[in-house]
Amino acid sequence: MTSSHPFQRLLRYGRRYRRQVWLASLCSVFNKFFDLAPPVLIGLAVDVVVQQQDSWIASWGIASVRGQFLVLTALTIVTWGLESAFQYAYSVLWRNLAQTMQRDLRIEAYSHLQDMDLAYFEDHSTGGLMAVLNDDINQLERFLDVGANEVLQVITTIILVGGAFLFLAPSVAWMAIIPMPFIVWGAIAFQKLLAPRYATVRERVSALNSRLSNNLSGILTIKSFTAEGYEIERIREDSEAYRVSNQRAIAFSAAYIPLIRVLILLGFTATLVFGGLMAVEGELAVGTYSVLVFLTQRLLWPLTRLGDTLDQYQRAMASTNRVMDLLDLPITLHPGHQRLPVSNVKGAVRFEDVTFGYGDRRPVLQNLTLKIPAGHTVAIVGATGSGKSTLVKLLLRLYEVNAGRITLDGLDIRDLATQDLRQAIGLVSQDVFLFHGTVAENIAYGTFDASREAIIQAARTAEADEFIQQLPQGYDTIVGERGQKLSGGQRQRLAIARAILKNPPILVLDEATSAVDNETEAAIQRSLEHITQDRTTIAIAHRLSTIRNADRIYVMAQGQLVEWGTHEELIERDDLYAGLWRVQMGLKAG
Incomplete structure (x- = not known):
């Protein structure tokens, strides 16, 4: 994080928009220039009425009063026309700049988030990140x-x-000028008072968004445990904290204008009285006095709006800090630069003396070495927490190894372009994520240019076509957020169809059949027999019956390999794997 003032951080980010900023700023300045012209025109009119042939306009060579008023009429029309034109121009330019910067900032912040490793998302709530990407960027806009x-x-x-x-x-x-230092001093004092209060407001709204996002995702759990009242109370507490933090900020921001009005009154009254006395005594022209009275009001009264502007400014700066803090987060997983097109991948994977732990916790994997030949099917089994799924995350470079290395076709995956590495791997996880969209869109996710025929063929291979045809709109049926309109087995088959369509040289099945019924498992197993041919397959399984035909089975315990061999070899060895097999067969028999 940087200690720079948020406005400086915003200016640094905004350098790319210099041209738009200058154009919009010039239009704002010219608009105000012509906006201040009417008091001058009024003063000139009073001067014509009082001085007539001796007026200032008469010095231009226009002796008749009628001619002078015609000149004033023309100047008024031009002034009002230009003021309106520049107002339109600055409105369009500032608003378009705000929209452009909002779009670019959101895309850049989201893109930066996508480059963060999974550990970051585990430490930060989705709701809090949504508050930055939406609310904070909107506040800046x-x-x-x-x-x-x-x-x-x-x-x-x-x-x-x-x-x-x-x-x-x-x-x-x-x-007229003497109140201004006090107004500026008051503005700075209010800014210092408001800054920490609006930072608290942003934190409170982030916490509230996080709670709402969490609850909407876990609505089934809330309902099943009849925790509606409890969650309403928690939302009420977060909403109240947000309201109170806003209330504290409002208490200061609302006091600004009444205090400033007192100072404005002093300046305006002094000009009105003392300027008037000077005009009566002939020390000041009547036309000039008229200009001064009107300009005093035009100078001081707009400062009352400075309170609202400061209010917006402080909210925007609090939001700017949060957005820039996000953009300043260091990327720990740096993409490699060595290209490896999918067509060139053979699929030989090797873990060499790999050690890894999540954060400050004890290592999940310790000095693990594991070889997976190209085109072979290997299975990895073991108790929960033994490190099986961690292997997949490390292979996909969702996390970086603490020690050792992982190679693909003899190349360290840290040297490979991340996109090439992940394009070569098809993952079917037990926690299938479907996007809110159609069945066809979810199957084609990641293979966005796939034809309708290819999508249908992938579904048939995954034995998903039959149930898809029975859906209300077939392949055009909306699956709902996270695929909630489909059963677990149906979602799993769509995930397999997605992997089939991707056609990767390496297929990873992470507990792909752990949460489905026997009939669905049998269907999935049939489809897997087809798609695992002629490609490297890594199957992480809890149900040993699903991997008994693997070329090699690795058994893990406490982050280390303790056994390996074929199903028959491991049964004959009568150790950990054989014990797990008997337990599962006993459960099935019973």
Whole structure:
């Protein structure tokens, strides 16, 4: 993380939008320039009425009063026209810039998240990350949409009006300008008070989003344990914490405008009274006095909006910090650069003296060496927690090994382009994830250019076509979020069809039949017999009956290999595997 101010971090990120920022800023400045012109035009009109042939416009060579008013009319039309044109321009430019930056920032933040290893997602809630990707980036967009223009226009007003005062009546200028240092000091003081309060607001909304996301994902558990009341209370507590944190911020931000109004009143009254006395005594032209009175109001009253702008600014800066902190997270899994096209992959995998542990916990794998010849089917079995699934995560480089190395066709997988490595591996997991979309879209996920015929053929090979045809819209049936409209066995068969369509040289089956009934298991086994031919297959299994025909079976215990051989060899050895086999056969027999 960096200690830079969030605004500096935002400026560094925004360098790529320099041209749009300059154009939008110029339009904001010119709009304010012409917006401040009407008080000057009013002063000129008063000057014409009072001075007539001796007015300032008369000095241009226009002696008649009628002609002078015609000139004023033309200037008014041009001024209002240009003000409107620049207002339209800055509105379009700032809003488009805000939308573009919002889109790019969200895509970049999401892309960065995708490059993080799985350990990061295990340590951070989905709801919290969603709050950053959605709410925080939207908050930044809202500030760029309106707040940036407000800041520029306030600065422009101060410069133009302050300059006009010093030029027209230096002796009166101080009366209007004297409140401004106090207003600026108040703005800075409020900023310091608001910053930590809005940081707390962002934390509270992140916690609330996390809770909501978690609960919606676990709605079945909530209902089955009749925990609705308990969860409502927890949502109420998080919502109350969010409300209270907002309330504390509002208490300070709401006090800004009333306090500023007092200072504005002093400046306006001083200009009105002392400037008026000077005009009566002839020390100040009546037209100039009119300009000063109107400009004082135009100078000071817009500062009341500075409170809202500061409010938006502080919210945006709190959000900016969270988004930039996400973008600044170091990527621990660096992709390799050596290309290995799928067509060139033979599928020989080797774990060489691999040691790995999750975070600070004790190693799950210790000095493990395991060889998987190309085109062979090997099975890995063992008790829960023995490290079986960890092997798959390491092979896919979802985590980095602590020691040792893993090779594919003799090449260290850390040197291979990550996309090439994962393209060569087809994973069928026990925890099948289906996206909200059609059956066909889920089968073709990862093979997005697949034809309809190829999708159907993959489903037939996976013995999924029959149940798909019975769905309401067949292959165009929406499966629901995470595939909730389908049974576990149906989801599993779609996952196998997805792997078949990918046609990888290495197939990994991670407990692919652990959560299905016997009939579905038999169907899956038949489809697997077809797809495991002529490719390297790694089957991690709990049901030993599903892997008895493997070329070699590895037995793991406490992160190490303790046995290996064919099914018959291991039964004859009468050790750990044989014991597991008897237990499972006994359960089935009983």
